[in-house]
Amino acid sequence: MDELIDRARRGEASAEELERLNAWRSAAPENGRAYRDVVRLLDAGQALGARPSGITRPSADEIVARVAARRRFAGRNAAVRWAPWAIAAAATIVAVASLRARTVPADVPGWGATEVVTGAAELATVQLGEGSVVRLAPSSRLRVLAGRERAVSLEGRAFFAVQRIAGRPLRVHTRAGEARVLGTRFELASDGETMHVRVVEGRVALTAGRGETEVGAGEESGVRNGAVTQPTTVASPTAVASWVGTFLAFQATPLAEVGREIERVYRTPVTIVDSTLARETITATFTDRPVQEVVNVVCSVLNARCDVRDGRVRIDR
Numbered sequence: 105m106d107e108l109i110d111r112a113r114r115g116e117a118s119a120e121e122l123e124r125l126n127a128w129r130s131a132a133p134e135n136g137r138a139y140r141d142v143v144r145l146l147d148a149g150q151a152l153g154a155r156p157s158g159i160t161r162p163s164a165d166e167i168v169a170r171v172a173a174r175r176r177f178a179g180r181n182a183a184v185r186w187a188p189w190a191i192a193a194a195a196t197i198v199a200v201a202s203l204r205a206r207t208v209p210a211d212v213p214g215w216g217a218t219e220v221v222t223g224a225a226e227l228a229t230v231q232l233g234e235g236s237v238v239r240l241a242p243s244s245r246l247r248v249l250a251g252r253e254r255a256v257s258l259e260g261r262a263f264f265a266v267q268r269i270a271g272r273p274l275r276v277h278t279r280a281g282e283a284r285v286l287g288t289r290f291e292l293a294s295d296g297e298t299m300h301v302r303v304v305e306g307r308v309a310l311t312a313g314r315g316e317t318e319v320g321a322g323e324e325s326g327v328r329n330g331a332v333t334q335p336t337t338v339a340s341p342t343a344v345a346s347w348v349g350t351f352l353a354f355q356a357t358p359l360a361e362v363g364r365e366i367e368r369v370y371r372t373p374v375t376i377v378d379s380t381l382a383r384e385t386i387t388a389t390f391t392d393r394p395v396q397e398v399v400n401v402v403c404s405v406l407n408a409r410c411d412v413r414d415g416r417v418r419i420d421r
Contacts, residue, residue, distance in 0.1 A: 109142045218248040222260075227349060229391050232256075235267035236274060237353045237389045249277075261293040265353035265389065266306075281312030281327040287355055290319075300326040302338055305357060352390040352398065359384050359419070362402060366417065370395040377420040381408060 108125055129139050222228050222244050230238040230246060234254065240246050244260025254269070257277040266274045268287025276283040278294035288306020292299065301308055302324040309318050310325055315332035319325045323335040352369060354362055360382040363374035372395050376382040384406055390398050396412050403410035403419060411418040 105138075106142050109139060220246045229351070229389065231389070232267075234269060235387065236355070237265045239263040239348045239351055239353065241347055258292060258294050260295075261291070261347070263289070263291045263348050263351075263353065265289045265355045267355055267387070280330075281310060281332070284309040284311065288321075289353065289355060289357070297330070298326065298328050300324065305355075305361065350390075350392050352388070354386055354388050356385045356387055358382065359386060359402070359406065362386055362388075363417075363419070366395065366398060370398075372412075372415060372417055374417040374419065377418065381406065381419070381421055 105125075105128065108121055112122055112125055125139075129136050218230075220228055220230050220240060222240050222242050224243050226242055228240040230240060230248075232238065232248065232254075236254075238246060238256070239262060241261035241263075244258070244262060246262060247257040249255040249257065253275060254272055255275040255277065259278070264274075264276070264285075266285050266287050266289070270286070273284045273286050276285075276292055278292075278299050280294060280297050280299035283290075283292055283299075283301060285306065285308045288308060289304040290306070290308050291302045291304070293301075299310070299312075301310060301319055303319045303321050305321050307318050307320050309316060310327060310332050312327040312332050313330045315327075315330075317325055317332045317335060319335045322338055324338050325335040326333050350369060352362075352365055354365075359376060363376050363382075366372060367374050386402060386405055388401065388405065390401070395417070399410045399412055399417055399419075402408070409420050411420075
């Protein structure tokens with residue numbers, strides 16, 4: 105429905121499509137609210153993303169400046185959306201308000217064959233075509249496999265923040281086995297015939313040979329000698345990927361969890377005043393950005409008010 109809303113907004117929808125859109129908007133109050141949210145995001149995205157042909161993508165500093173400018177002129181009702189970029193080895197920001205699970209056609213859009221290899225002291229952030237994000241550790245290799253499935257292969261270590269798409273699980277292939285997930289955040293390490301998974305949020309299904317198990321949030325499991333191990337509890341699941349650096353990746357993550365991870369990464373206390381706001385979700389990726397900029401973007405996306413002072417963050421309606 106998001107794509108139809110965009111076409112209608114640009115005057116490209118047919119009369120039949122407009123009739124279908126209007127019927128959907130009238131069917132339920134939440135549909136009307138979703139319509140307004142999408143239009144607001146598209147308007148903000150157009151303002152942020154419009155660039156002359158041939159001009160390269162804006163830098164992270166440009167993006168943050170444009171967010172700040174839009175907030176000043178449009179007030180707290182401004183929302184933010186960025187178009188995804190394929191690979192970003194330096195500082196980048198990609199953020200989009202999480203509205204609902206998206207559907208995709210037969211061939212996953214933007215899903216083309218790609219390979220990313222990191223050196224011994226290099227990290228890379230890979231933005232997949234459908235919105236998922238992968239943080240690749242040093243001395244690792246990620247192959248994006250083109251086709252009708254969402255599939256990648258991994259050698260080494262990576263942290264995944266996977267966009268939920270109903271009926272289209274992301275499959276991560278390794279020599280030891282396979283991880284299958286609809287939408288979650290997890291760390292996966294592959295070394296020859298062994299594989300290790302730690303899940304921060306959501307669930308991951310591990311398969312090897314004839315064995316299979318599901319690993320939930322706060323659990324870890326793996327594959328060794330062709331056998332899947334039973335999940336065990338991780339003491340601190342949000343701190344599993346300490347190697348990622350100043351990096352945050354969320355996929356439809358409640359603001360309460362976002363606040364806890366900001367506290368962990370930046371050692372800055374976060375207070376969310378409104379309990380309903382704490383349950384709203386955000387999909388965003390931040391690489392090597394100061395806490396002030398991270399908080400500004402989060403609050404812009406959620407139409408919230410942020411106050412950062414004296415080493416503390418306060419978020420309210």
